[in-house]
Amino acid sequence: NFNCHDGVNWATQLNLTVTVNPPPSINSFFGSPNPVIYGTASTLNWSASGTLAACYLYGGRFGAGTSVAGSGSDTTGALTSSTGYNFNCHDGVNWGTQLNTTISVYALPSVDSFVASPNPITYNTASTLSWSSSGTISNCYLYGGIYGAGTSEPSNGSVSTSNLTSSTVYSFRCTDGVNWSNQPSTTVSVNPPPVTNYFTANANPITYNTATTL
Numbered sequence: 001n002f003n004c005h006d007g008v009n010w011a012t013q014l015n016l017t018v019t020v021n022p023p024p025s026i027n028s029f030f031g032s033p034n035p036v037i038y039g040t041a042s043t044l045n046w047s048a049s050g051t052l053a054a055c056y057l058y059g060g061r062f063g064a065g066t067s068v069a070g071s072g073s074d075t076t077g078a079l080t081s082s083t084g085y086n087f088n089c090h091d092g093v094n095w096g097t098q099l100n101t102t103i104s105v106y107a108l109p110s111v112d113s114f115v116a117s118p119n120p121i122t123y124n125t126a127s128t129l130s131w132s133s134s135g136t137i138s139n140c141y142l143y144g145g146i147y148g149a150g151t152s153e154p155s156n157g158s159v160s161t162s163n164l165t166s167s168t169v170y171s172f173r174c175t176d177g178v179n180w181s182n183q184p185s186t187t188v189s190v191n192p193p194p195v196t197n198y199f200t201a202n203a204n205p206i207t208y209n210t211a212t213t214l
Helices: none
Strands: 025-032 043-049 054-058 066-068 071-075 083-090 099-103 110-117 128-134 139-143 151-153 157-160 168-175 185-188
Touching: 025 083, 025 099, 043 054, 043 083, 110 168, 110 185, 128 139, 128 168
Parallel strands: none
Antiparallel strands: 025 043, 043 071, 054 066, 054 083, 083 099, 110 128, 128 157, 139 151, 139 168, 168 185
């Protein structure tokens, strides 16, 4: 308020209200999905309110700061490692409270071991295939022999080859729905069956009540 007087009389008081705009407020900042499958993207979502002169997104492909709207969303682009992102706004003088999020990346699928035992095997007997896998896995497949062009199997397990009469190649691999693991293979060898090369009698026919040599 402002006013003056002449010692007796007052002028008409004038009033002035100074309005203070609200400072920037960062309401939310998150990525979805999080974590992501290796080599895929997440969507960053954010919202801010108050007096906003400029807003910035930091990290990953947004680098040291990319100007964005006060509310919105954008893709991270394909990620192969965990990446941190930040979001903040200012009113020309004051900054809001920066929010941060880290988009994690699932580990790639990996087949750690794939073996056959026994190997080699006796003709017309079976071997046992055994394997173990790690990482992010949605499906695994066994190939070769009775498993053909691919039979769905658990990420860790064992199965029989069934009886084999010839050497047979098997392989195993897993996927996370996007990426494939390594694909180790093993050959189950089959030992040849016994073969009778000859069987003869030295003298044949023989005289009654005499002997021959086999």
